[in-house]
Amino acid sequence: MQQLGANARTRWCARLLSLAIVLAAGGVLWTAPAWAQPGGDQARANAIYKDAKERMDAGEFQKAFEFAQEAERIFAHPSITFLKGRALRKLGRLRDADDAYKAADNPQLPKALIKPLADERAGLNEELRTKGQLRVVVEPKSAVVSVDGETVLGGWDNWLPIGKKKVEIAAPGHRPAVRSVEVQAGETVDIKVVLAPLGGSLTVLVPGGLKGVEILVDGLAVELAEGSRVGDRTPLLPVSVGAHEVTCSRGNARVAHRVEVGLEAAVQVTCEGIEPPSAGGGKALGWGGVAVGAGLLSYGAYGLGSWLFVDRNDERGIVSTNKHWLGSVYALSGVATGVASYLLFVREPKPVARATSARPALALNASQLRLLSACESTPSGDTVSVLGDTGSAR
16 A cells, blocks of 8 residues: 555656646746747747847948848737837938837837837937938939938938938939928928939921921920910920930921930921911912002092092082092002001011020030031031031931
8 A cells, every 4th residue: 555655646746747847838938029939930030130130230220120121021029120110210210210119119028128119219209309301302213312411322211400401413414403401390391303314405496387386306295385386496405415306297297307416515406398388368368458459549549630630620629529538548548458468468578587696616526526527518418516506407
């Protein structure tokens, strides 16, 4: 019996020991952060989280943000979100950092990070009171934006101390631009800058006027306001250096020219052959008016002659007739009608010479000199100016 009792006690002790080991292991697993447990997504997220911390300590904030975002995507945890918020704050994305801090403030956050999170939120709130957001959208996307000595590629989105800021934008093959903006506390300033291509300019001359004419440059329609279509030429159209195709069409008539534009050159393209049909009906009307005027003049002259040579000698003439007044009115009306009809409908208007402003010659390279020599030696055909405002292509 004593032996049996000993064996029973031994079995019970073994069971109690096994239960204690299981409970102890369960307690360790319960208290450890879920994202730090080995195995599966948690282990992958923990490894990436450690890389993010290392990048953060090294000052590589963009990489730290990217790693933290990837770890959070694999396994969300407040510790990862808090690290992501710190990286966002360092990158100047204060609104996004504030959202991350709010998301990290939950009961799953380890106690060791509660005070650092509170300190970060207090510092962030102070920044939001003393800084403003500046967002710059640029075209082309290859443009470089510089603000307060800091340069980024393709645009700007950052928080800056309040005050006036000088924004400089530059891109290869384009004219640089400078903007001045006022940054206010807690406010967002948005600006968009489209850089003009670095090159020359085109002017399209259309005899007969621009009304009803469609102009294409390199296949793109030139948008002209109605006020710009009163004359016969377009405003200056900025284009890049190189070859360009200009197409003009009016109804079924269409002409096309290919021109070369040099650096800072102003080239004029003349689109001949699409003039509107001549106003033959208007000329006929004008000659009809001239004929009517001649008839009125003849009738008035007859009335004046009748008064001078017949009625005037009659003893009743001056009192009983007013042919002299009617004759004068008919004669003057005939002259006015004939002259006005001729000037308005018959006579062809003389072309008005347009003055062009002289521009200094440019320093030409070897290829431009060869082009200029070829243009000067060609008696007819395409001619292109690379010096001033008088270049033309026909």
